[in-house]
Amino acid sequence: MSPQQNNNPNKIAIIGAGGVGATTAYALMIKGIGSEIVLIDINKQKAEGEAMDLNHGSSFVNPVKVYAGDYSDCKDAKIIIITAGAKQKPNESRLDLVAKNVEIFKEMIPQITEYNDNCILLVVSNPVDILTYITLKLSGFPKERVFGSGTVLDSSRFRSLLSESCNIAANNVHGYIIGEHGDSKVAAWSLTNIAGTSLDDYCPVCEETCTRDSQEQIAKQVKDAAYKIIERKGSTFYAIALATSKIVRSILRDENSVLTVSTLLQGEYGVEDICLSLPTVLNSSGIDRVLTLNLEPEERDAFVKSAETLQEVSKNLNL
Structure with a gap:
């Protein structure tokens, strides 16, 4: 690794200029x-084209330098x-991507850390929990500086559906999806509230006709959301880009925001040595x-x- 350097506090690098990277x-x-935003992609022309397109709108936004590198x-x-x-392809789970993306990360992470060992690494690629764990192991960074987008998007989907x-x-809806960003995710109904009031207290005075079955249906819609979007348009990128921008803003502005990012657990609820999402305080230091x-x-x-599901997968990573 290179000697520790002082980083530009407003510079962001994005590895991958596909739909998610470019939209982010x-x-x-x-x-x-x-x-300053640099786009890095194995397809350099694609990164250059995205940077050009973004720069052509620079007169409409705050000053920013966007370029391919x-x-x-x-x-x-x-x-x-x-x-x-x-x-992720139609009918393919996030965990189905493990083998392909593990090999990509084994090649990619050392190339990142060769040039910067003092940054925060934010993983968005899927399966995000496994790839966050891999990034942590391959980089050698402290856990505070390696985390994934986790269930930040799932929690937003949850709030959106409750809002409707x-x-x-x-x-005005507050709630979290915890655990895996995948099929074993968990809706934390006990932590959910509207205007500071728990659902148990809010539902009896609500003018809508919510039932326990309605809650189960909402949880299922959150779980199935990505599959339905991929089936209809091929991929998801708008909402995850907004979720990622929220995470980045929380760091750059030292907000101490509570977000369900995926981070290494060390005994929380008895879970060890796996990356999963729980409400987490983020600031300029990372976690x-x-x-x-x-x-x-x-x-x-x-x-x-949920943790056991991912631990079973992680046993075969051969890191």
């Missing part, structure tokens, strides 16, 4: 997050966002702390089962 750059640009351009980035990898069901603005909030017994059991 766009989201960062229009939100005024970061003053290579791994050496990671050298002083504060945050490196990894979106590269094989994408309850006819309340999504920003500040993971919150272990009171879950209902069935939620805790489902979370542990």
Whole structure:
């Protein structure tokens, strides 16, 4: 590794200029997050084309430098966002991507850390929990500086669906999806509230007709969301780009925001040595702390089962 360097606090590198990477750059640009964005892709022409297209809108946003580069351009980035990898196909689960993307990451991570060993690594590629774990092991970085987008998007989907069901603005709905960003994700209903009121107290006075079956249906819709989008349009990128921009803003602006990013667990709810999502405080240092909030017994059991699913996969990674 190179000697530790001082990073540009407003520089962001994005590895992968496909749908997610390019849309993330766009989201960062229009939100005024970061003053320098470099796109790095094995297809250099694609990265150059995306950078040109973004730059042509520079008169409409805050000053920002967007350009295509290579791994050496990671050298002083504060945050490196990894979106590269094989994408999920129809009828393919996120875990089906493991073998393909593990090999890509084994080649990619050393090339990043060769030029920057003092940055924050944010993994967005799927399966994000496994690839975050791999990135942590391959980089040798402390766990505070390696995490994944996790269930930040799932939690937003959850809030959006509850918003529709309850006819309340999504920003007044608070709730989390925890565990895997995948089929074993868990809706933490016990932590969900509207305007500071638990669902158990809110539902009886709600003018809508929510039932326990409605809640189960919402949880299923969250679980199936990506599959339905991929079936209809081939891939997902708008919402995950917005979720990623929220994570990046929380870091660059030292917000101490609580987001369900995927991070290495060290005993939370009895889970060890796997990356999963729990409400986590993010600031300019990366992970500040993971919150272990009171879950209902069935939620805790489902979370542990989610962890066991991923631990079984991680045993065969051969790192």
